[in-house]
Amino acid sequence: MKPRIAVLGCGYWGSNHIRTLKALGALHAVSDVNPARAEGFASEQDCLAIEPEALFARKDIDAIVMALPPQFHADMAVRAVQGGKDVLVEKPIALTVTDAERSVQAAADNGRVFMVGHVLRFHPAFETLKALIDNGELGEVRYIHSHRLGLGKFHTENDALWDLAPHDLSMILAITGTEPIEVRGEGAALLDNLSDFAHLHMRFPNGLRSHLFASRLNPYRERRLTVVGTKAMAVFDDVEPWERKLAVYRHAVWQDSGQWAFTTNEPSYVAVGEGMPLTRELEHFIQCIETRAEPRTGGEEAIRVLRILTAGTITHTGSSSREKSAAVLEPDPSR
Structure with missing residues (x-):
């Protein structure tokens, strides 16, 4: 049963x-x-x-x-x-x-069993991207940036950062395998005292940098995660149709006589099996209930996401914006 x-x-x-x-x-x-x-x-x-x-x-x-x-x-x-x-x-x-x-x-x-609804971790395109990274197809990952933009929804307790960013932070943490050691947040509240736009800048222990941009007051939808490696770059674009959701760019950059040069190549689209992330997430939850396995998106990951959100949170008075000083996240020896 x-x-x-x-x-x-x-x-x-x-x-x-x-x-x-x-x-x-x-x-x-x-x-x-x-x-x-x-x-x-x-x-x-x-x-x-x-x-x-x-x-x-x-x-x-x-x-x-x-x-x-x-x-x-x-x-x-x-x-x-x-x-x-x-x-x-x-x-x-x-x-x-x-x-x-x-x-x-x-x-x-x-x-x-304690699981958290970071549903994009179960997206077939992200799972394929993660496999490419783990197999070394992109080389050493040096930079990750994500854009999650659109119009609404407007919550009384959640601003754009807390409402939209958890999905991308979960994916970024899955790729890096560690928490950032520095987080800097910037936000803008245009409608009330909650940020409608939010930027997070993160620095990780190995030198990797990451940038996240979330907006609930944008004229177009964007759902894009870009990973820059030493061998190739990859883009997971959830607005694209299934056959174009995951693209790999094998551009070349090198130094010639003291000057940087590059060549560009057309993207190659990686085949991704279609599947609804929410269905796959709930199938995973059911499996964890039955087997007592630790969920892929367990409580400890959710705490790490919340630590980043807290470090990057912007407070506002009226329709103003303010930058928060960089917050250094002390490593927790218990995790």
Whole structure:
């Protein structure tokens, strides 16, 4: 039997979890502070509607997917794991590192699976890109930059950095295999006191540099991750059709008589098997529940992402922008 999974939070992203889990044969119940909303999904998907307060003690639920406003994630996750449930918590898992650590530790203390919804780690194009890097196809990675731009959504608690950047930070950390030792953030709040644009500049222990640009107030969509290596460069562009999502550029750069020269080549497009990242993510969660394996996007990774977000966060007063001084992240010997 598949594990019996409940979805807590029936908003936009929660509804995607609901429909995907139903298709996977693992949806058992839905729950929301708005009973009518939960009842509507329960009727539509032929599952139970359970009040949030009753959810954690139910013996017929093995795991809970949490798609809540992030300020509620930590408390709900702690209650879930203490009630014997495995959890998948949507990003960001909390608004403070302390809350994130509290929920991850509670899961460890209770022997529960704790997974975080960094869904792009399960994108077939990123998985293929990661394999190229691991196999040395790009040489030594020297620079990574990501752009995640578009219009909306506008949240009352999350700015552009906290809403959009976790996906890219998760991918960057997977590629580098380590945390940055320096983070510098720049942001601009145009509509209220939350950043609508955000830049992160990161420096890693081996000299690798990375830059991230996120915007929720942009006239066009951009979903692009670029990796520059000593042998080749690669671009994962999720706006492109499947046959063009992953491109490798084998440009050549060299020094001739004291001057730098280069030649350019047309990109080669790497074949990528099609697949929905959310489906693959939830299949992985189900497998971890069944085998008790550590998730690919576990709690420790989520804490590392949150540490970077915290270091790069910009505070605003009115519609102004301010640059935050570089924050050096001290290595944590426990991780």
